[in-house]
Amino acid sequence: MFQGLVSGLAAGGTFAALGLLLTAMYRLTATVNLAVAATGVAGVYVMAALAGTGWPYWAAALAGVAAGALVSAGCGLVMTRWFAESGPQTRTAVSIAQLIGIIALAYIAFGDEPRVLPNPAAGRVATLAGVVVTQGAVVLLALAVVIGAGTSLLLTRTPLGLRLRAMAERPVTTELLGIGTRALTVTVWALAGALSSLVLLVVAPVRSSDILSLSMLIVPACAAALLGGLRRLAGALAGGLALGLLEGVLAGSAVVQQYRDVVPFAAILLILVWSRRREVWDASR
Amino acid sequence: MIAMRARAVPLAVLLAFPLSVAGCGLSDEPPSASSGGAGNVIKVGGVSSLSGAVTFPDSSAAAKAVFDRVNEQGGVNGHKIEYVSADDKGDPAAAAQAARDVVTNQGVVALAGSASLLDCAVNAPFYQQSGIVSVQGTGVDPTCFESPAVSPVNTGPYLNMAINLYYASEVLKRDKVCMFLAILGNTNDAYGGAVKSWTALTGKKLTLDDRTVKPDSDPTPFVLRARREGCQAVLYNGTEPMAIAWMKVVKQQDVTGIDWLMTTAPYTEAVAKALGPDGDGMYANAEFEPFTEADSPALKDWRELMTAKNVPLTSFGQGGYLAATYFVDTLRTIKGPITRESVAAAFRALKPVQTPMTGTPYEFGQAARHFSNRAGKIVRLKDGAWHVVTPEWVRYPGTLG
Numbered sequence: 001m002f003q004g005l006v007s008g009l010a011a012g013g014t015f016a017a018l019g020l021l022l023t024a025m026y027r028l029t030a031t032v033n034l035a036v037a038a039t040g041v042a043g044v045y046v047m048a049a050l051a052g053t054g055w056p057y058w059a060a061a062l063a064g065v066a067a068g069a070l071v072s073a074g075c076g077l078v079m080t081r082w083f084a085e086s087g088p089q090t091r092t093a094v095s096i097a098q099l100i101g102i103i104a105l106a107y108i109a110f111g112d113e114p115r116v117l118p119n120p121a122a123g124r125v126a127t128l129a130g131v132v133v134t135q136g137a138v139v140l141l142a143l144a145v146v147i148g149a150g151t152s153l154l155l156t157r158t159p160l161g162l163r164l165r166a167m168a169e170r171p172v173t174t175e176l177l178g179i180g181t182r183a184l185t186v187t188v189w190a191l192a193g194a195l196s197s198l199v200l201l202v203v204a205p206v207r208s209s210d211i212l213s214l215s216m217l218i219v220p221a222c223a224a225a226l227l228g229g230l231r232r233l234a235g236a237l238a239g240g241l242a243l244g245l246l247e248g249v250l251a252g253s254a255v256v257q258q259y260r261d262v263v264p265f266a267a268i269l270l271i272l273v274w275s276r277r278r279e280v281w282d283a284s285r
Numbered sequence: 286m287i288a289m290r291a292r293a294v295p296l297a298v299l300l301a302f303p304l305s306v307a308g309c310g311l312s313d314e315p316p317s318a319s320s321g322g323a324g325n326v327i328k329v330g331g332v333s334s335l336s337g338a339v340t341f342p343d344s345s346a347a348a349k350a351v352f353d354r355v356n357e358q359g360g361v362n363g364h365k366i367e368y369v370s371a372d373d374k375g376d377p378a379a380a381a382q383a384a385r386d387v388v389t390n391q392g393v394v395a396l397a398g399s400a401s402l403l404d405c406a407v408n409a410p411f412y413q414q415s416g417i418v419s420v421q422g423t424g425v426d427p428t429c430f431e432s433p434a435v436s437p438v439n440t441g442p443y444l445n446m447a448i449n450l451y452y453a454s455e456v457l458k459r460d461k462v463c464m465f466l467a468i469l470g471n472t473n474d475a476y477g478g479a480v481k482s483w484t485a486l487t488g489k490k491l492t493l494d495d496r497t498v499k500p501d502s503d504p505t506p507f508v509l510r511a512r513r514e515g516c517q518a519v520l521y522n523g524t525e526p527m528a529i530a531w532m533k534v535v536k537q538q539d540v541t542g543i544d545w546l547m548t549t550a551p552y553t554e555a556v557a558k559a560l561g562p563d564g565d566g567m568y569a570n571a572e573f574e575p576f577t578e579a580d581s582p583a584l585k586d587w588r589e590l591m592t593a594k595n596v597p598l599t600s601f602g603q604g605g606y607l608a609a610t611y612f613v614d615t616l617r618t619i620k621g622p623i624t625r626e627s628v629a630a631a632f633r634a635l636k637p638v639q640t641p642m643t644g645t646p647y648e649f650g651q652a653a654r655h656f657s658n659r660a661g662k663i664v665r666l667k668d669g670a671w672h673v674v675t676p677e678w679v680r681y682p683g684t685l686g
Binding site for chain 1: 526
């Protein structure tokens with residue numbers, strides 16, 4: 001049991017970090033950016049391509065992070081240019097199109113051959129219950145906390161955060177008030193792309209590193225973000241961690257083997273129903 | 286007049302619709318399958334995954350290389366071969382369309398060198414109805430091995446798994462054999478058949494049978510479970526990126542004393558390069574004479590041809606090369622016109638063909654299902670390079686199904 005929990009730490013950090021990025025993006029840009037993991041994948045593959053031509057790892061990784069930021073900024077530009085006044089539903093649909101577009105373009109650009117992916121955080125931190133806890137797991141957890149705390153500070157303590165929130169929640173009013181926020185919003189997108197690239201640079205070497213599998217990390221990340229109702233950062237952090245730990249425990253157990261894929265989502269459904277219990281039950285009464 | 290034409294168009298579409306629907310299920314006579322006189326072209330088809338998420342371009346490229354060489358040397362009895370390779374895009378609808386285009390519109394006499402995840406599953410009944418044979422270069426889905434119209438030259442994932450089980454328990458003499466599978470599509474029963482066959486053959490049972498790995502799973506909990514359950518040999522059917530992640534976690538978690546046996550899928554140069562020394566101790570099952578053996582006399586012709594025609598040296602390329610070679614050799618035995626019927630008859634009458642590139646002879650004949658390649662050579666990664674550990678073929682004494 002404890003061994004399972006420890007073995008799910010890295011996955012928990014991954015889901016939490018990506019879930020927090022989703023939540024932060026939703027609050028700052030009013031978009032459920034389903035392409036956020038895919039932009040990070042673009043960063044990973046740019047890194048691999050450059051490292052393959054003899055670049056030193058850190059330079060290649062930096063270029064990868066920049067590439068991830070650039071791809072995400074491109075998505076953000078499309079969103080602010082043509083869909084600034086559309087509702088969150090439309091913008092989410094557009095982000096699905098962007099997700100599919102990035103995956104297709106990445107396959108064309110990089111093919112499906114496995115890449116050499118150096119692990120920047122392969123060292124060991126500790127051994128708990130016979131499980132080696134790697135630097136990667138710690139870095140991912142730290143990244144999740146940093147993303148969560150950073151967004152929280154930005155939103156509650158800075159005038160910049162206030163303007164971004166205004167832009168996300170009342171775009172037309174904000175513009176009429178003379179606050180130009182398009183450049184700012186695109187910067188948020190770029191930052192999200194860079195952070196997602198950082199997360200994936202740590203994750204990709206120890207997970208199935210094909211373009212599709214990595215891009216689809218967005219599914220558990222979405223589940224994590226949902227646990228926070230796409231608004232509460234702490235909820236997304238806890239949700240991501242819980243999902244990862246649950247995955248670790250269930251994968252190690254013979255009893256629930258058959259239902260492993262269902263359990264996390266059944267749990268999410270229950271929690272969502274519980275958190276909305278007043279609305280659900282009061283309405284039915 | 287204009288009004289009449291405008292009305293005629295939808296009518297023509299309506300008329301054509303039932304015809305095309307009929308084409309989906311029923312056999313069609315090819316418009317130009319016959320090649321009676323000398324100098325005519327023999328059209329040969331292939332349906333492969335050439336674009337999409339998982340691609341197999343090497344098999345059809347290798348088949349084309351074989352046909353090109355035959356053409357350069359004067360063709361088959363004076364007839365040139367035209368290879369029509371269609372792309373199924375990894376999509377069932379596109380696969381059905383590709384097969385109908387190649388078989389019905391192009392009128393090919395047979396299919397050779399196809400490599401796809403779903404060609405057989407989608408098209409095998411259509412091939413059977415059309416009276417056409419397919420010498421599959423790489424069969425992956427279970428239907429490839431369960432159709433009278435299709436006989437793959439490769440071992441396939443299921444027999445590959447059975448050979449690995451046999452190797453682990455009977456050759457390596459491991460008592461605790463465990464299996465982790467990622468089940469994609471309709472493969473569960475076929476893998477189950479492989480395990481059943483091995484149990485019937487050896488009387489042994491798996492210590493652990495976990496079929497819940499997903500392509501995007503973190504392998505850590507699975508690898509730790511294998512250690513906790515005391516597995517001595519672990520079989521895994523991961524693709525290239527999955528096998529890489531698996532072995533990296535094995536190293537990361539310091540798991541030692543377990544033999545990790547993979548199928549043919551991760552037996553590639555890219556995996557060796559991506560893993561480097563992290564892959565030490567990983568086995569794979571080569572379904573043909575291992576292509577990484579540069580000096581193997583069995584591979585001399587294949588290697589020279591692939592290099593000359595710029596086809597990557599891979600296991601898939603071996604499949605395409607063998608499929609095309611068997612096909613050309615069979616064509617040469619046909620007396621009289623080369624048609625879909627005469628080619629199908631020649632394959633139904635084919636005697637087992639032995640080449641040094643496979644451990645068991647290639648068969649077609651009249652069997653309802655085809656599992657002719659029942660051997661593998663086991664290779665192991667050491668310091669980022671593949672080495673053969675069984676110079677002799679590991680032949681599977683049982684059969685599937």
